Amino acid sequence: MYARSAARTVSQARAFSSSASRQTNVTVLGAGGGIGQPLSLLMKLDPHVKKLNLYDIRGAPGVAADVSHIDTGSEVTGFAADKLDEALDGAEVVVVPAGVPRKPGMTRDDLFSTNASVLRDLASAVARVSPKAHLLIITNPVNSLVPIASRVFEKAGVYDPKRIFGVSTLDVVRATRFLASVTGNDPKNTPVTVVGGHSGDTIVPLFSQSSYGKAVTGEVYKKLVHRVQFGGDEVVQAKAGAGSATLSMAFAGAKFAGALLRGIAGEKGVITPTFVRSPLYLDQGVEYFASNVELGPNGVEKIHPVGPISAEEEELLKVALTGLKQNIEKGYKFIE
Numbered sequence: 001m002y003a004r005s006a007a008r009t010v011s012q013a014r015a016f017s018s019s020a021s022r023q024t025n026v027t028v029l030g031a032g033g034g035i036g037q038p039l040s041l042l043m044k045l046d047p048h049v050k051k052l053n054l055y056d057i058r059g060a061p062g063v064a065a066d067v068s069h070i071d072t073g074s075e076v077t078g079f080a081a082d083k084l085d086e087a088l089d090g091a092e093v094v095v096v097p098a099g100v101p102r103k104p105g106m107t108r109d110d111l112f113s114t115n116a117s118v119l120r121d122l123a124s125a126v127a128r129v130s131p132k133a134h135l136l137i138i139t140n141p142v143n144s145l146v147p148i149a150s151r152v153f154e155k156a157g158v159y160d161p162k163r164i165f166g167v168s169t170l171d172v173v174r175a176t177r178f179l180a181s182v183t184g185n186d187p188k189n190t191p192v193t194v195v196g197g198h199s200g201d202t203i204v205p206l207f208s209q210s211s212y213g214k215a216v217t218g219e220v221y222k223k224l225v226h227r228v229q230f231g232g233d234e235v236v237q238a239k240a241g242a243g244s245a246t247l248s249m250a251f252a253g254a255k256f257a258g259a260l261l262r263g264i265a266g267e268k269g270v271i272t273p274t275f276v277r278s279p280l281y282l283d284q285g286v287e288y289f290a291s292n293v294e295l296g297p298n299g300v301e302k303i304h305p306v307g308p309i310s311a312e313e314e315e316l317l318k319v320a321l322t323g324l325k326q327n328i329e330k331g332y333k334f335i336e
């Protein structure tokens with residue numbers, strides 16, 4: 001009996017994923033970069049992608065010509081620097097890894113002066129050309145750029161908070177992988193929820209909610225939390241001036257975009273953390289927050305509360321909310 005119903009569930013799931021029933025037009029802005037290139041490759045492999053438009057101020061037509069030879073269903077087109085509007089025409093999902101990355105000694109916030117205007121200008125184009133698109137922001141500092149994009153859409157009169165996302169998936173990927181290194185569990189089916197924001201101590205991994213994670217205590221726990229919060233620095237230092245995480249970020253970006261595409265296609269129960277306009281800590285003046293979000297045809301279908309957390313996590317959350325508030329205000333100030 002059990003075997004038969006389990007088999008049915010698996011075959012239903014297969015039928016769902018192989019049909020890729022609803023396909024979506026995706027545009028990548030910043031497709032020529034360290035993240036943009038492997039991300040474009042991974043999006044080419046996603047069966048839910050119908051048209052894949054690749055745009056950058058440098059090199060996108062070359063990347064597109066290359067990726068377009070891969071024998072999957074989507075049509076790939078590259079757009080040169082002066083073809084932004086054309087790249088956005090008909091876009092339903094826009095993924096943005098455009099902008100500068102960190103060098104050793106810099107914080108994500110140090111990227112603000114360059115990336116805030118990059119993001120403002122790209123968001124303005126999206127609001128004008130494809131105002132109903134879901135906007136996925138990878139560019140740092142995510143905590144400040146999501147508020148900037150939101151204001152740009154608001155000013156253009158097309159704001160739908162359900163469609164603007166800060167991509168914090170790399171924090172989930174790292175927390176899950178690093179926990180596996182400590183406990184030896186299989187990371188495949190044991191994701192760790194990470195809430196808050198995407199930089200340093202605004203990143204709050206909720207190990208207490210993981211059956212493997214809750215067993216980790218003391219110094220090992222402290223080190224694990226620190227590694228998740230500062231995993232980005234680990235890569236920046238190792239790359240020694242050549243940039244920050246690109247390959248793991250492309251994986252994480254494609255994972256999040258893929259989840260959204262499945263939600264758009266009507267799959268139920270697609271839930272993952274992402275940084276969105278959120279009511280959860282509005283009473284403390286924090287308008288955007290990453291927590292588990294159910295994704296669907298409208299983008300954000302449901303924002304899940306943080307749920308029960310440990311005393312240590314309560315402390316981490318307090319610190320995160322203070323940092324987030326400042327990051328969000330900085331974004332607003334820039335755009336006012």
Ligand SMILES: NC(=O)C1=CN([C@@H]2O[C@H](COP(=O)(O)OP(=O)(O)OC[C@H]3O[C@@H](n4cnc5c(N)ncnc54)[C@H](O)[C@@H]3O)[C@@H](O)[C@H]2O)C=CC1
Nearest residue numbers: 030032033034035056057098099100101138139140170249
């Ligand atoms: N959310 C996250 O978890 C992560 C975010 N990042 C961020 O992603 C961003 C990109 O990083 P990388 O790909 O390593 O940098 P990169 O320098 O290798 O690539 C950036 C690309 O953006 C393009 N670009 C710059 N201005 C543009 C514009 N106005 N329109 C279109 N394209 C434009 C550049 O030509 C370049 O090809 C950085 O801000 C980095 O901090 C990086 C890792 C993780």
Ligand SMILES: O=C([O-])CC(=O)C(=O)O
Nearest residue numbers: 102140170232233244245
């Ligand atoms: O650390 C950086 O600058 C890039 C990033 O956001 C990450 O790797 O998490």
